Each structure stands twice: as C-alpha cells, then as structure tokens.
Amino acid sequence: MVYQLNNVSVKYSNRTAVKNISCTIEEGKWISVIGQTGAGKSTFVQVLKGLITNIDGDYLIDQRPVKRDAKGQLMVIPEIGFVFQYPEHQLFETTVFKELVFAPKQQGWSHQQISKSISNVLPLLGLAEDILPLAPFQLSGGQKRRVAIASVLMMNPQLLIVDEPTAGLDPVSKAALLQLLKKWQQQESRTIIFVSHQMDDVAEYSDEVIVFHKGCLVKQLDTRTLFLEQ
Ligand code: ADP
C-alpha cells in the first residue's frame, strides 16, 4: 500500500505542530524520521496512524481518501501497527500471553489463528514460549519492548511505526532489536517508520530519511544521498 499526505497541517489549540506536510510512503522500505525535539516527528506518525482526528489537508491510501466518521474526523487505520515510545504505555495485561492475544481476540480470531500468529511472532522477535506466562513487569527493558512490538505484529500490519524503540536499551539489546526489525521488514517486504535521534542507527538501517524542522517536512531522500551530502 502507498500512504500519501498532501499539505497536511495539525494544530494543538492555536499552536501549529506540523504545517503543509506532503509525502509519499512506499511499500517495503525502512524510513527513518529525524529532527530536533518539538520538530513534529511524533505528530507526523500519529497522523499516519489516524490517531489525530482533526487534520487540515488530505490523507490518501492507495490513491483513496482515508475514511472519516460522520463528523468528518479521521479514523484509526487498522493496517498500521503503532508501537508507543514507552512499552509501559501499551503493556497493560497481567501476562505476556494475554498481551499478545488481546487485539486478535477483539477481532474475533479463532484459537487456531491466534496460536499460529503467536508461533510466527515469537521467533521473529527472538522470544521463547516460556515468556508467555510471565507478567510484563518481570521482564527486562529489552524484553518489554520486544513484547510490545510482538503484540502489534500479531495483527500482521502492512506498515509498522516505532517511535524511538531503542531509548534506554544497552548497546547489545539495541542492536539485537534493530536487527530483528530489519529482518521482519526485509523478509516480509513490509514498511517501517522509525523515529530516532540516533544518527548511526539511521545511517545503518534505513533506506530513506524524512527530516523535520520546526513543524515542516524539509527533506525526504534516500539514506545514501543524505549522508553523502553532509
Ligand atoms: P517531536 O516528536 O519532533 O518532538 P511533536 O510532534 O511532539 O515533536 O511536537 C510538535 C509541536 O507540537 C511542539 O511544538 C510540541 O510542543 C507541540 N505539541 C505536541 N503535542 C502537543 C499536545 N498534545 N498539546 C499541545 N502541543 C503539543
């Protein structure tokens, strides 16, 4: 699927968070989003997921306008997986198992479908089955993040948004997580939108980079071009 924003602006009360954003997100790429704190990165990824209901401008998926509700507000886009910056903001069940099955159960999946998805997702994230009965609070920081991502991958999203997924991880866990994400993205030919401050990770893993500055999307270019320009 191709996701396209045309001249999108978002205001919080009367303050503009992003203005006149236009971009196209294509399939099968790792796209990093960089920029200073407050530049609009987080607002941008929330717009893509449909979490910000009131936007000016157009949002198209495969050339068709995204659905709006009766009040004209955008709706959450189920094909996009969204992993919050802090896993504590999304892990709220008493066991890892319950965490993984939460969304599929809401969608009315059968036990068979759920088990199949669990057996796909655990090895993708380097997790073993013995983690299933544990409580999220018993896990290490790296395991929590992998469980948060696993619970989002259960639904087999076309596009995965991860906001600073390596914040607070030691270098070994960080590299392991990024390599697992890269493997998923390449094997399944899926898209990752990776919000990061870590330029070395951006250079190493991404195909494309989107640069935000003071609420504007100032550049979208391939990673090689960006790093050769500097
Ligand atoms: P980044 O992710 O690059 O740090 P954000 O998208 O979070 O940037 O923020 C863009 C601008 O919008 C900033 O000026 C920020 O202060 C403002 N902003 C973000 N979230 C809110 C909010 N919920 N209410 C009011 N202003 C906000």
Ligand code: ADP
């Ligand atoms: P129900 O919706 O019928 O109450 P559960 O959500 O308890 O079912 O479990 C769904 C399926 O997953 C069942 O087949 C159950 O045996 C299995 N299961 C439950 N807990 C775990 C666990 N911690 N690890 C692995 N499988 C589990």
